[in-house]
Amino acid sequence: MSSPGFPHAVLFDHDGTLVDTEPLWDRAKQDLAAEHGRIWTPQDTDDTLGRPVAATIDRMRQIGVPLDDDEMFRAIFEHSVRVLEGTELTFIDGIGELLTELADAGIPAAIVTNASSALARHTAAAAPPGLVRTTVGTDDYARGVRPKPDPDAYLTAARRLGVDPARCVVVEDSPAGAAAGVAAGMPTVVVPGEKAVEPGPGLLHLRSHRELTLALLRSLDPQSPSSPFHPAQEARP
Structure with missing residues (x-):
């Protein structure tokens, strides 16, 4: 048993995992481009x-x-907030x-984007009170935290929560995010997203978000022999 x-x-x-804000994010970028x-x-x-946002700035x-970079970052932020406030x-x-x-169950959560x-932070405020105890995003990357696919973002979230990274579960929908979760040494659950995530060690693919339940997450304990993340299970061809 787990x-x-x-x-x-x-x-x-965040996007495509908790909420579908990709259309809002896209609208903000369209608005910024049209402004110029x-x-x-x-x-x-x-x-x-x-x-990372740096890729959007480059494009x-x-x-x-x-x-310039600072002006672009501020403009993207302002447009995204403007779209968000109306939705x-x-x-x-x-x-x-x-x-x-x-x-x-008293299990804390974080949002890493x-x-x-x-x-x-806006999405965290819509969750049950006290559940999302930290967020990692552009504010942190500006201070030196490395964005996905680097594991630093997920390791930063675990450190802020005061938990062992190996005892966390990551929920992702993108190749870069899934790579970050695996690199952080965290069991990573992949839900359907805009871009397919290839199967590989450290990943569990679900067919829909509705399959995400606490019972499922508990069953993923790598210390349990029946877990798909147990070393004996992952070693199977």
């Missing part, structure tokens, strides 16, 4: 999806938006129930 103390914390990606007489295309979105400059966020189907289960810290 340990009743597992997981010590659940670390969630440029067009942000679906290809621009696809090429920067799930990547904005490539399409001709005439701002009521809802959790992806199945996620709200999981957050309630975690809160009732390559996107805006303001968006992450």
Whole structure:
């Protein structure tokens, strides 16, 4: 049986995992480009999806938006907040129930995103009170935390929560995020997203967000022989 103390914390990606804010984020980038007489295309979105804000800044400059890095960062932030303020966020189907289960069980959560810290905090405020105890996002990357696919973002969240990274579970939907969770040494659950995540060690793929339950997360304890993350299970061909 899995340990009743597992997981010590659940670390969630944001866009496409907790809430579907990718269309809002995309609208903000379209608005910024249009403000300077440029067009942000679906290809621009696809090429920067799930990547750090630096990738969006580089692409904005490539399409001709005439701002330096600091100005671009502020403009992206301001446009995203403007779009966010006019939208009521809802959790992806199945996620709200999981957050309630975690809160009732006293298991803390974090939001770890390559996107805006303001968006992450906004979503955290919509979760059950006291559940999301820290967020990691653009504010932290500006202070030297390395974004996904580097594991630093997830390790930072675990450190802030005061928990053993190996006793956390990561929930992700992107290749960069999944790579970060695995590199951090955390069992990583992959839900469907815009970009496919290839199967590999340290990953468990789900068919839908509704499969995410506390019972499932408890069953992933790497110390349990029946867990897909137990060394004996992962060693199987």
